[in-house]
Amino acid sequence: MINGIEIRHLRYFLLLAEELHFGRAAERLHMAQAPFSQQIKQLEERIGTPLFHRTTRKVQMSEAGRRFQSYAQQVLSDLDEGVRFARATASDEAGQIRVGLISVGTSTVLPIAMRKFRDIHPAVLLSPFSETTGVQLRMLLENELEVGLMRPARLPSYLRGEVIYREGMCVAMSSDHPLATRESLTAEDLVGQPLMRFIAKIGTGFEPTINKYLADVGVQPEQGPEYTSTAAGLCLVAGGMGLAIMPYSAAVNAYPGISYLPIDLGGILAEVSMVTRAGPMDRKLKDLCDVIRGICAPGGEMDPHRRIL
Template sequence: MELRQLEYAVAVAEELHFGRAAERMHVTQQSVSEQIRRLERELGAPLFARTSRRVTITSVGEAFLPEARGAIAAVRRALDVGRRAATGAVDELRLGYAEDLGPRLFQLAVPALHARFPEVRLAPRPMTTPDQLSELSERRLDIGFCWTAEHPPDLASLLVTREPIVVALAAGHPLAASEAIDPAQLSHQPLVIVERDVNPWLHDHYVSQLEARGTTVTIHREISSLDRLLPLVLSGSAIGLTIAGAAAARPFAGVVYRPFTDPSPYADHRIVWRRDTANPAVAALIDIVRELRDTGAFLPPEVPHEPGD
């Protein structure tokens, strides 16, 4: 019995489709089928019932697969511990974060983690979302806090909050007199939004939500942070888009923030980790963030109505 046979069996059980399991494991369907047959011969019974239309798990499979998952996790845990020991970082938690999101994670969740694991050393790194996802997949990062709705199948995520997007305007801009902005009012206006190279999903998500609400989107400039957005807004050369939490944290003289009319465009914040992680500090941080989220601790503060006036 080989580790890859167990991995293929688990993949088929989760996908209930040999072709999708093969795609997930980056091998041919023939390889998956052959390894499953070998495993079934060794067990002396089928794990799956196959028809031309569907795959189902047999009673033998129902009994075997939880043990297979446990064996896979144990092997990966041993590899992870060995790698960490080899680098001298057994007690280190490598944490990636998007710069606009990191402060809330450190203020709210990290103290609770230190209370549970005082010996764990945190190694935080500001990173773009694509870099976080890449380094998680490559096992160079333990957990990330990023803007995303999509990630590879080897990663898992927890929605921390769905945060409304707000409009940043120069105080003298005609739209600043509005209580709320209809997205169509931004048609042909010079907009400043997140760089696509920094986060393709977030950039496209902003644009698609505006277009769905009737906006003809004209991008004046793409920026990587709110600090770079605000001077452009203040000069009157552009209108900015940012999340409500970042707006509340950065009042700026001469700049006002306005919400969108309902339903507001939004951005998702998620913590992301490897599905096969065996690091107890990662599991603890996930639980802490979930508990805080469920109490509303991560909800953005109310945006000041006219911080620039």
């Protein structure tokens, strides 16, 4: 209660503002007109000004009433939202899901997932953590994440994972590189070029697969610098230190001075896995995993064939 004004006063006021007739408004509340009129009078007394002009023929809102109407509507709307949120909390609908994601291949998944998941569980907060695959695995072990989006890795028995997304590769290079004018590349275009090497902190990534393919087709690039993160690799590329083979989604970073060209590497794809702890999964986490699967499925928002470099 604020200044003696109760919720029922606001509801009665808004109903009368809609009907502009004491009898009809009271009838909608299944109450007699006299006590209804008394409640409106009580509200006006507590506000200190008339909200309606009354005559024997009609009821009209005063200027003060018109101004008060929007505030009353907002108060009741906020109250209804608060009640809904409280009930959701009591029914285990509220809470937090912590999501790990690597910087490349997943940065566009989570924003889409957040919007879709909110339609299902509006009271649940999704908290993203941008971490490498190795850090995500440790965080899952220590119950600091509920789900991780990462590169495939050998998983311990307490975790389970599934590949949810695959995408082709591109070559990142300085925009003033002679190859930057091309529309696409083949493995042969890498001959004699300084190719930088990504060092995975855990697992092997797709680097060994790419190196084997290049060796099989007789391509021998020059050895460029090593890097351990996409951000570091792109900094080296922008500085003209070499070329880097990366997943298509690296182009989302849009670093200035860098061009991204698709490359045919014999069908080699970069994979993203969704990893959770093994064992029973609550409904909220299950629903989130289903949303992410749908986004990454063929025809979904992350369909590689719809990606534009």
